[in-house]
Amino acid sequence: MRYAMVIDTLKCVGCSDCVVACQTENDVPIGYCRDWITETVDGTYPNILLELKSERCNHCANAPCVRCCPTGASHIVEGGIVLVTAEECIGCGACIESCPYDARYQHPDGYVDKCTFCHHRLQKGQLPACVSVCPTKCMYFGDLDNPNSEVSLLLKNRKHKTLAPEAGTDPHVFYLI
Amino acid sequence: MIASRRKFIKISALGLGGILASTSALNIFGKNSYLNEKVVKNISKNFKKTATYCEVCFWKCAAWAYTNEKNEIKKIIGNDDDTHCNGRLCPRGTGGVGMYHDEDRLKTPLIRTTINGEETYREASWDEALDLIASKFKTIKETHGAEAIALLKHGSPGSHLEHLFKAFGSDTIAEPAYAQCRGPRETGFGLTFGSWVGSPEPTDIRDTKCLVLIGSHIGENMHNSQVQEMSDAIDNGATIITVDPRFSTAASKSTHWLPIKPATDIALLLSWMHVLIEEELYNKKYVEKYAMGFDELKAHVKQFTPEWAYGITTIKPAEIRKAARAMANAAPATIIHPGRHVTWYGDDTQRSRAIAILNGLLGSWGNRGGFYFKEKIKVPTYPHPAYPEPKWGWHNLGEQYPFAEMGITSEIIKATIPSDDQKHPIKAWVVAGTNLINTLPEREKTIEAINAVDFMVVIDTMPMEITGYADVVLPECTYLERYDGIRSATNRTPSIAVRTPAVKPKYDSKPAWWISKEIGQRLGLEAYFNYNDFEEVIEWQLNKLGTSLDEMKKIGVKNFERTSGPLFLEEDQEYEFATPSGKIEFYSQQLANQGFDPIPVYTHHPEPSQGFYRLNYGRSPMHTFSRTINNPNLSPLKDENTLWVNPKVARILDLKKNQEVWLKNQDNILSTFSIKVRVTERVRWDSVYMYHGFGHNNEKLTRAFGKGISDTELISKVVVDPIMGGTGLRGNFVSILTENPHKNTEI
Ligand code: SF4
Numbered sequence: 001m002r003y004a005m006v007i008d009t010l011k012c013v014g015c016s017d018c019v020v021a022c023q024t025e026n027d028v029p030i031g032y033c034r035d036w037i038t039e040t041v042d043g044t045y046p047n048i049l050l051e052l053k054s055e056r057c058n059h060c061a062n063a064p065c066v067r068c069c070p071t072g073a074s075h076i077v078e079g080g081i082v083l084v085t086a087e088e089c090i091g092c093g094a095c096i097e098s099c100p101y102d103a104r105y106q107h108p109d110g111y112v113d114k115c116t117f118c119h120h121r122l123q124k125g126q127l128p129a130c131v132s133v134c135p136t137k138c139m140y141f142g143d144l145d146n147p148n149s150e151v152s153l154l155l156k157n158r159k160h161k162t163l164a165p166e167a168g169t170d171p172h173v174f175y176l177i
Numbered sequence: 178m179i180a181s182r183r184k185f186i187k188i189s190a191l192g193l194g195g196i197l198a199s200t201s202a203l204n205i206f207g208k209n210s211y212l213n214e215k216v217v218k219n220i221s222k223n224f225k226k227t228a229t230y231c232e233v234c235f236w237k238c239a240a241w242a243y244t245n246e247k248n249e250i251k252k253i254i255g256n257d258d259d260t261h262c263n264g265r266l267c268p269r270g271t272g273g274v275g276m277y278h279d280e281d282r283l284k285t286p287l288i289r290t291t292i293n294g295e296e297t298y299r300e301a302s303w304d305e306a307l308d309l310i311a312s313k314f315k316t317i318k319e320t321h322g323a324e325a326i327a328l329l330k331h332g333s334p335g336s337h338l339e340h341l342f343k344a345f346g347s348d349t350i351a352e353p354a355y356a357q358c359r360g361p362r363e364t365g366f367g368l369t370f371g372s373w374v375g376s377p378e379p380t381d382i383r384d385t386k387c388l389v390l391i392g393s394h395i396g397e398n399m400h401n402s403q404v405q406e407m408s409d410a411i412d413n414g415a416t417i418i419t420v421d422p423r424f425s426t427a428a429s430k431s432t433h434w435l436p437i438k439p440a441t442d443i444a445l446l447l448s449w450m451h452v453l454i455e456e457e458l459y460n461k462k463y464v465e466k467y468a469m470g471f472d473e474l475k476a477h478v479k480q481f482t483p484e485w486a487y488g489i490t491t492i493k494p495a496e497i498r499k500a501a502r503a504m505a506n507a508a509p510a511t512i513i514h515p516g517r518h519v520t521w522y523g524d525d526t527q528r529s530r531a532i533a534i535l536n537g538l539l540g541s542w543g544n545r546g547g548f549y550f551k552e553k554i555k556v557p558t559y560p561h562p563a564y565p566e567p568k569w570g571w572h573n574l575g576e577q578y579p580f581a582e583m584g585i586t587s588e589i590i591k592a593t594i595p596s597d598d599q600k601h602p603i604k605a606w607v608v609a610g611t612n613l614i615n616t617l618p619e620r621e622k623t624i625e626a627i628n629a630v631d632f633m634v635v636i637d638t639m640p641m642e643i644t645g646y647a648d649v650v651l652p653e654c655t656y657l658e659r660y661d662g663i664r665s666a667t668n669r670t671p672s673i674a675v676r677t678p679a680v681k682p683k684y685d686s687k688p689a690w691w692i693s694k695e696i697g698q699r700l701g702l703e704a705y706f707n708y709n710d711f712e713e714v715i716e717w718q719l720n721k722l723g724t725s726l727d728e729m730k731k732i733g734v735k736n737f738e739r740t741s742g743p744l745f746l747e748e749d750q751e752y753e754f755a756t757p758s759g760k761i762e763f764y765s766q767q768l769a770n771q772g773f774d775p776i777p778v779y780t781h782h783p784e785p786s787q788g789f790y791r792l793n794y795g796r797s798p799m800h801t802f803s804r805t806i807n808n809p810n811l812s813p814l815k816d817e818n819t820l821w822v823n824p825k826v827a828r829i830l831d832l833k834k835n836q837e838v839w840l841k842n843q844d845n846i847l848s849t850f851s852i853k854v855r856v857t858e859r860v861r862w863d864s865v866y867m868y869h870g871f872g873h874n875n876e877k878l879t880r881a882f883g884k885g886i887s888d889t890e891l892i893s894k895v896v897v898d899p900i901m902g903g904t905g906l907r908g909n910f911v912s913i914l915t916e917n918p919h920k921n922t923e924i
Pocket residue numbers: 011012013014015016017018019037053054133134135136137138139
């Protein structure tokens with residue numbers, strides 16, 4: 001089992017529904033977020049390229065945040081999901097510093113929080129909240145170990161990229177381009 | 178200047194309010210519970226699902242409101258069986274929880290009063306506020322007639338008030354959604370196909386092969402199922418053609434982007450007709466069978482070559498031809514989208530006609546991948562006595578506009594401002610669910626009218642700017658806290674959806690049906706409100722429709738079989754359009770009879786002079802106009818708008834990214850607040866762009882106050898559509914000021 005998320009930038013409209021849905025699903029305090037939207041504009045009028053995409057923790061296989069965590073609060077569970085055990089987290093913020101994606105934030109209750117791939121929903125057989133709300137259906141989620149899963153097939157058939165591959169983190173959120 | 182009898186009050190008596198429920202539910206879940214399967218399971222088991230439909234915009238998606246054991250609304254999720262959302266709400270619908278939680282909500286009825294010479298509001302009981310309204314209604318009716326009380330409305334609360342008004346004898350009713358928004362396209366399509374476009378638009382986007390968007394920015398407007406279907410169309414490899422001076426989100430998803438010079442769309446549309454006809458690419462069989470006026474159209478567009486259009490639109494002839502051929506290639510599975518907010522330049526009905534005619538030439542209307550024949554369920558009317566016949570109403574106010582089909586807000590404003598030739602003076606207003614201040618152009622006139630009315634009631638959930646001008650403010654509860662009318666909308670298959678309360682009304686707020694009924698009873702109109710709770714009305718109607726409230730509470734939405742026939746025309750089907758000729762009218766005798774152009778023509782519109790830029794505005798996907806800017810869930814996503822400026826302009830004016838600037842329009846109207854510059858290649862050098870709805874100036878909207886600029890306040894010039902009274906809003910020009918023009922003045 002290797003969970004991965006695939007996001008089609010050709011369909012994402014940057015509406016932020018994924019951000020709001022994550023917030024209400026995961027009780028992310030107002031003013032913080034586990035996922036966010038980026039917009040990149042290239043070229044000059046009228047030859048312009050625009051890329052909109054939804055970003056979050058990349059659930060890296062080689063996760064610097066896990067390596068640098070002094071208490072073991074940051075850890076990797078089955079399916080490659082990177083999680084933080086709040087009770088064990090001392091809020092030192094080393095992981096926040098080490099993440100090349102800026103995916104973690106200091107929760108007002110004193111621990112570090114981030115995207116969990118909606119671990120609690122996966123356990124109930126549901127898709128992550130952001131994936132299931134997206135109005136353009138541009139987000140896909142599944143098991144990369146299964147060669148016939150939607151995510152495996154998309155990555156097989158479509159051009160894609162990951163973010164900051166040079167950081168060597170082996171990220172598991174993929175972008176179709 | 179205007180005598181300021183009605184001084185704007187910043188809703189200042191709101192001190193008593195209830196206690197805000199904690200939005201952080203971590204205390205319920207316990208720290209880190211998401212790792213604890215058991216806890217999660219237990220908690221989610223306790224979530225209660227309540228059937229509702231969304232009121233954050235007019236799409237009205239059916240949804241489930243989830244409440245926890247403490248009766249707090251935790252999340253709202255789309256109803257899987259609903260064709261408006263297919264189980265996926267848009268960001269505003271998902272963030273609808275914030276409407277309920279917003280601690281800035283109106284909390285009690287308020288009555289305008291003067292204390293120590295200062296106008297202010299005092300809190301009042303519902304009885305006192307409603308008694309006052311009823312007594313004013315009676316006095317005004319005695320002296321001026323019931324017709325002199327106008328209703329300006331939007332959304333669900335509006336329909337309850339409309340019933341009250343009609344029972345009382347007033348049909349002086351209007352909503353900005355018509356003359357300030359989609360009116361021209363309804364009239365334009367009505368004159369051509371004999372049918373309004375309506376909402377949701379009957380566009381078969383999911384099966385289209387070619388979607389043409391003209392200034393319509395799907396993806397920035399989150400008209401839910403349409404956004405979803407555009408995404409399907411992308412997956413299916415459909416050709417998307419976007420005509421927009423701005424590189425919109427939709428433009429970025431398009432096969433062809435035509436960066437048109439603003440205000441020249443009709444020229445492009447005429448040249449497309451020219452290409453389709455001259456190159457014989459139009460759907461001959463369809464046109465012959467279903468349309469009339471083809472010969473006149475052919476003769477008319479002969480002169481409108483792509484070369485002619487190039488000089489006007491700046492779109493190269495080859496591009497114009499390429500796009501026309503792509504449309505023809507895909508036809509009849511081609512949609513030239515009617516758009517939604519179409520009040521641009523005052524010739525908007527004609528532009529909508531041109532769009533309709535193009536669809537007619539391509540055979541899109543009534544064909545798969547084009548427009549489907551929509552159908553809706555007729556909800557039986559709960560029995561009540563016949564409405565009295567008003568002596569005059571919205572028709573009379575709009576009689577200057579022969580094709581107006583709904584009340585024109587701006588005409589109500591006009592009839593409210595005293596003048597010598599006034600036939601139908603308006604003396605009082607009830608404003609329900611619409612923030613006229615940030616909705617209507619020519620703000621000075623709106624305020625003049627507000628100053629002139631004898632009495633004004635505002636019903637809203639939030640202390641929007643308009644509430645500050647009222648004599649009585651009534652706090653409506655949000656859609657999550659009430660029953661409302663049954664949603665029945667046009668779609669591929671007819672459906673109904675119910676709205677039932679997920680929680681009790683917070684603070685001392687009440688549903689609009691209750692407010693209407695209470696006022697009605699005080700006016701002796703009990704017979705029109707023959708129920709204790711609106712629940713009974715829905716129950717009665719649902720029973721007539723073969724279901725029940727109990728069933729609907731469980732399923733939320735019910736889909737029915739079509740009964741009006743197939744979605745699309747069958748091969749060679751005889752079909753009569755609801756036009757005078759029974760055909761699609763390329764040539765409109767109706768328009769000719771009233772002295773209008775029977776076939777659209779291009780008119781040149783004013784251009785910005787030196788130092789000025791055309792003010793364009795549009796939608797941000799996370800907001801519904803000015804309504805959601807203060808929403809605690811949505812505000813962090815975008816709490817202020819920016820001024821999009823082309824880098825060339827930035828260079829000339831020496832503007833830096835994020836620099837604070839102010840705007841001054843052609844009539845010397847200054848923006849109240851400043852706006853930050855966004856230097857971007859996504860706009861042309863002759864226009865600036867901003868998201869609509871920002872720049873709130875009521876301090877009681879704590880998250881929205883003073884953030885960004887209100888485009889509406891800079892729209893002081895309108896060009897009225899002579900056909901149906903729509904107010905063209907895109908002919909305003911602004912200059913950019915780098916120094917604060919208010920430095921020495923109080924704002
Ligand atoms: S919800 Fe979907 S379309 Fe909207 S921003 Fe997120 S990923 Fe993009």
